[in-house]
Amino acid sequence: MFLKYSENPNKIIETKIKKNIYSFLTENETNLDQKTVDSFGEEWDKFNSFTDEEIKNAGDQYFDIVNSAILNKESVVLDLGCGSGRWTKYVADKVSIVEAVDPSEAVFSAVNLTQNNPNVRVTQASVSNIPFADNSFDFIICLGVLHHIPDTQQALIDLCKKLKPNGHILLYLYYSLDNRGAFYNFIFKSSTILRKGISKLPHSPKKIICDIIAFIVYMPLVVIVRFLFSIFGKKNWIKKIPLSYYSDKSVNIIRNDALDRFGTPLEQRFSKLEISVMLNNAGISNNKFSSNEPYWHVLGKKL
Ligand SMILES: C[S@@+](CC[C@H](N)C(=O)[O-])C[C@H]1O[C@@H](n2cnc3c(N)ncnc32)[C@H](O)[C@@H]1O
Numbered sequence: 001m002f003l004k005y006s007e008n009p010n011k012i013i014e015t016k017i018k019k020n021i022y023s024f025l026t027e028n029e030t031n032l033d034q035k036t037v038d039s040f041g042e043e044w045d046k047f048n049s050f051t052d053e054e055i056k057n058a059g060d061q062y063f064d065i066v067n068s069a070i071l072n073k074e075s076v077v078l079d080l081g082c083g084s085g086r087w088t089k090y091v092a093d094k095v096s097i098v099e100a101v102d103p104s105e106a107v108f109s110a111v112n113l114t115q116n117n118p119n120v121r122v123t124q125a126s127v128s129n130i131p132f133a134d135n136s137f138d139f140i141i142c143l144g145v146l147h148h149i150p151d152t153q154q155a156l157i158d159l160c161k162k163l164k165p166n167g168h169i170l171l172y173l174y175y176s177l178d179n180r181g182a183f184y185n186f187i188f189k190s191s192t193i194l195r196k197g198i199s200k201l202p203h204s205p206k207k208i209i210c211d212i213i214a215f216i217v218y219m220p221l222v223v224i225v226r227f228l229f230s231i232f233g234k235k236n237w238i239k240k241i242p243l244s245y246y247s248d249k250s251v252n253i254i255r256n257d258a259l260d261r262f263g264t265p266l267e268q269r270f271s272k273l274e275i276s277v278m279l280n281n282a283g284i285s286n287n288k289f290s291s292n293e294p295y296w297h298v299l300g301k302k303l
Pocket of ligand 1: 032082101260
């Protein structure tokens with residue numbers, strides 16, 4: 001049922017739930033920031049259980065530009081940088097198979113989360129060494145991954161080679177606030193200074209500080225936005241309040257994202273134009289950007 005690996009694994013890791021993980025990681029991975037990958041391994045150890053409702057709620061926002069003509073029971077899917085496996089789980093029942101790939105210890109969480117999905121296989125590998133033949137996949141999911149690696153353009157080129165002609169990629173990269181004003185940019189620059197300090201901390205204090213940020217920065221803004229929505233409806237001016245995106249998210253997701261945002265050593269940001277250029281360089285066209293948050297998520301098609 002699953003695709004044939006294009007090379008032999010370097011290691012086979014047995015898991016408690018009898019689903020082995022094949023590892024293709026090598027000592028000298030290119031285009032991988034080890035500190036960032038280690039940090040994600042620790043993060044997913046903490047945030048590894050999402051309810052079906054949490055996954056559906058957040059997944060519907062990323063997949064708003066994908067329809068069943070593009071993603072369906074025929075689709076062979078790659079989820080690159082699968083993390084906890086939440087998007088793999090989101091699509092598993094709608095597609096033929098999902099190959100979920102991640103270089104970090106998050107693979108153990110992904111195996112756990114998808115243990116009741118027989119059409120999912122989790123593999124440990126990096127984007128520069130994806131162990132499947134080129135032109136293998138109908139659909140690639142790559143959400144929140146390639147802004148955390150050293151060379152995003154090269155990663156996109158390597159990744160899109162795995163897509164069949166006419167296949168699609170759903171990509172999410174942190175936006176460079178290209179659609180925001182000076183106030184947002186100021187807040188962002190301040191938070192970046194904080195991130196650079198916090199991400200260097202050992203795991204435990206980092207987790208605690210990110211939780212504090214979640215509760216004293218994210219949550220109050222979320223409560224204000226929820227209150228304003230309840231009085232005025234979902235008006236655009238309310239949506240401009242920083243972190244309004246989290247108004248319908250659970251505390252679990254907010255804590256996870258705060259850790260993602262402030263605990264990760266390497267983070268890059270891109271404008272819509274930069275993303276389009278990188279996708280075109282990787283042979284992807286017909287790029288359709290969602291006008292909804294999270295920014296920017298885009299659906300592209302391989303020529
Ligand atoms: C922010 S998490 C996103 C996880 C998942 N896509 C989600 O949205 O829930 C980023 C993921 O990218 C993975 N990652 C980091 N460097 C990578 C690389 N070189 N190749 C593939 N994945 C990588 C990390 O291990 C981590 O699980």
